[in-house]
Amino acid sequence: MxxxxxxxxxxxxxxxxxxxxxxxxxxxxxxxxxxxxxxxxxxxxxxxxxxxxxxxxxxxxxxxxxxxxxxxxxxxxxxxxxxxxxxxxxxxxxxxxxxxxxxxxxxxxxxxxxxxxxxxxxxxPPEILKAALASREKKRMAEEKQAGYVQQLTSFELPETFQPILDDLLYHPDKNTIEWKALEAACDATRLSAPKLLEQCGAIPSSHDYHFNQFLHEHFPEGISTDSLPADVHRMDPDNLPEAGVKAFSIDDATTTEIDDAFSVTPLSFGSFRIGIHIATPALGVAPDSLLDKMAAKRLSTVYLPGRKITMLPESIIQHFTLGETHRRPVLSLYLEVADDFTVTRTFSRIETIEVSTNLRLDTLEQQFNEVTLRENLTNYPFAQELRLLWNFSCKMEKTRGKDQEANSEKTDYSFVINQDRVAIYERRRGAPIDKVVSELMIFANAEWGKQLAEAGFAGIYRSQGNGKVKMSLSPAPHQGLGVAQYAWSSSPMRRYVDLINQRQLIALVSGHPPPYTRENDTLLITMRDFEMAYATYAEFQRGMERYWCLRWLLQENISTSGAVVIKENIVKLDRMPLVVRVPSLPDLAPGTLITLGISQVDLIDRSLGASFLGKYEG
CATH class of the missing domain: 2.30.30.360 (Myosin S1 fragment, N-terminal)
Known part of the structure; x- marks a missing residue:
């Protein structure tokens, strides 16, 4: 065969x-x-x-x-x-x-x-064989080295050569390197993610820095230092501007350094008075297309997270324009002449200087200016009369906008105080008198200045809302959520680039100069598009870091059980903090039901925790 x-x-x-x-x-x-x-x-x-x-x-x-x-x-x-x-x-x-x-x-x-x-x-041929054999030997040695790395990693030991490239492995790995291939193989063997495995190898000493640096690598690849910017680019002479001649005060959180706004109240005849809304003017010192402007246009907004922030402008510029106590600063002022029934009879704008008398801080002011002190007519605190007038005016404006029936007092805001790696979380009821005063004055200013830009034919960047959807555009349109005919962010030019753009337009309008930007200018469209993306990204990062600190608080306080409220289906929010989690064991309960949770397996790298349903309770 x-x-x-x-x-x-x-x-x-x-x-x-x-x-x-x-x-x-x-x-x-x-x-x-x-x-x-x-x-x-x-x-x-x-x-x-x-x-x-x-x-x-x-x-x-x-x-x-x-x-x-x-x-x-x-x-x-x-x-x-x-x-x-x-x-x-x-x-x-x-x-x-x-x-x-x-x-x-x-x-x-x-x-x-x-x-x-x-x-x-x-x-x-001999020369080709020699090169091929050298390549094969190199590959063999690489495979041998990779196998050694895998063995170390699966034993939760960090190879020495990994230390200098940890950031690359964590945030933007080159998947062709031996180190990444070894890490990937070790992850498969241990069933751990790369960050979790490296953490177990002692390569991530700070879970906070891991999350923060991940954000920086993705959105600030060139770093956040501003040392390379010229130190004198912001110099200007405020003596060329008239003095406002008002006694102004600001209202901000205790940690705020970018004080964008201040207020004044000046009595007029027959019970009328003049309200001044004074906005810091970095637009007078940050020229379009300058190095500072390009940096601000790249950052687009200040980034906030518990315990720190990444400012849109360098600290030296902020200190030059922030409305700190006893410093004379240039401002764009919007004045409202108000009748004794709190009706606005006239508005006008000026570029001038003010000297803020006092920086009022919320943590102190809320103890002095609240529903109780208003009801009992107590006035034993700074600017009590001015704040009462502004409160009555704000109530009138809220009613004019058709928003006086909204139940903002039911909502809660949270503040995080980080001290030597320990966190305290404070609840703060939204809609307190001081909140209403500040928000109503800002809404009025942004709506009024948006109106002035539109009537003058100046381009501006507007925010509108229709059918529940908020969007930005170059054309004025109603903002149904706020109840105003148009709304142009202009009140935070040190924190938001959109406000800086609009402030440049307003300064040109008030001073009688041509606008720096026209509707045909690509800068406005590019800024609007980029800002929306950056603002959403920064907000998501802030929420992520707030979640991180909530988990840190649970570990810090050794919490094993917590109250919570059902939001929908198996999603609940824990008491005393803005922490929302999914509870697989949750029975079918109506939204708003108060429950008790068991807390376990808090993971700071994954920002997750195990939560189990223990029972209902009555509030």
Whole structure:
């Protein structure tokens, strides 16, 4: 019986020929399987030995052949068949198993032997072989090194060479490197994510810094330092501007350094009075297309997170324009002349300077100016009369906007105080008198200045809301959520680039100069598009870091159970903090139901925790 040794799909096989159809063969393998093969794939035909044990014999012979010596047996620059080389190597006519062994070696060593067709080869030139062998050795050493890294990592030991490239591995890995391939293999073996595995290896000493640096690598790849900016780019002479001649005060959180706004109240005749809304003017010192402007246009907004912030403008610029106590600062002022029934009779704007008398801070002011002190007419605190007037005016404005029935007092805001890596979380009811005063004055200013820009035909960036959707555009449109005909952010030019753009337009309008931007200017469209994306990204990052500090507080206080309220389905919000979690074990409960949760497995890297339903409780 004729047997054949052939190659199929890169594998060598042997079988008995059942039928020879010239271009194809019907064969039967040693284990009895029958198949059809192409005649062109046959490398060797033989009658003996039988096919049982043939492949094993050929492999054993191949294992004893020195590939380097086999290559030396080849003539340079000449094609040959496997049969010819077998004759030369053995010095005689080889048996079928020996020929098959040589063919196997030729095919399995493409570095030494270049294939030229079925069963035909050519020896690699010496220089090419030398380079290929060096490359193979390099690969072998790399695989050996990678295996060593994997062994260390799976033992939760950080390889020494990983230390200088940790940021790359965590935030923007090159997936072709040995280190990443080893880390990926170790992650598969341990069933841990790369950050979790590196944390267990001691490579992430601060979970907070891991999240913060991840944000910086993605959105501030060039870093957040402003040291390279010119120090004198913001210089200007406020003596060229008139003095306002008002007694102004600001209202801000205790940690605020970018004090954008201040207020004043001046009595007029017959019970009327004048309200001044004074906005800091970095637009007077940050010129369009300057280095400072380009930096601000790239950042677009101050980034807030518990315990720190990344300011839109450098600290030196902020200190030059912030409305701090007893410093004379340039401002864009909007004045409202208000009748004794709190109706606005006239508005006008000025570019001038003011000296803020006092920076009122919310944590102190809320104890003095609240529903109780208003009801009891208490006035034993700074600017009590002015604040009462502004409160009455704000109530009138809120009613004018049709928003006086909204239940803002039911909502809660949270503030985080970080002190030496410990966190305190404070609840603050939204809609307190001081909140209403500040928000109503800002809404009025942004709506009024948006109106002035529109009426003058000056381009501006507006925010509108219709059918519940907020969007930005270059055309004024109603903001249904606020109840105003148009709304242009202009009151925080040190914190938001959109406000800085609008302030430049307003300053040009007030001073009688041509506007820096027209509707055809690409800057406005680019700024509007980029700002929306950046603002959403920064807000998401802030929420993520607030979640992180909530989890830190749970660990810090060793909390194992917590109250919570059902939001919907299996999603709940924990008491005393803005932490929303999913509870798989939660039964079908109505939104608003108060429950008790068991807390476990708080993970600061994944910003997750295990929560289990323990029962309902009555509030």
């Amino acid at each position: 004729v047997n054949v040794f052939y190659e199929e799909a890169g594998a060598f096989k042997v079988g008995n020929v059942l039928a020879d159809n010239t271009t194809s063969l019907q064969i039967e393998a040693a284990h009895g399987k029958r198949s059809k093969i192409k005649a062109a794939s046959v490398l060797l035909r033989f009658e003996n030995p039988p096919i049982h044990g043939f492949m094993q014999q050929a492999q054993e012979i191949a294992a004893g052949v020195d590939v380097n010596f086999l290559w030396e047996c080849c003539e340079e620059n000449r094609e040959f068949s496997g049969q010819e080389l077998a004759n030369d190597y053995f010095g005689r006519t080889p048996n079928p198993a020996e020929t098959a062994a040589i063919l196997i070696l030729l095919s399995q060593n493409p570095i030494y032997f270049h294939k030229r067709g079925v069963g035909r080869f050519k020896a690699a």
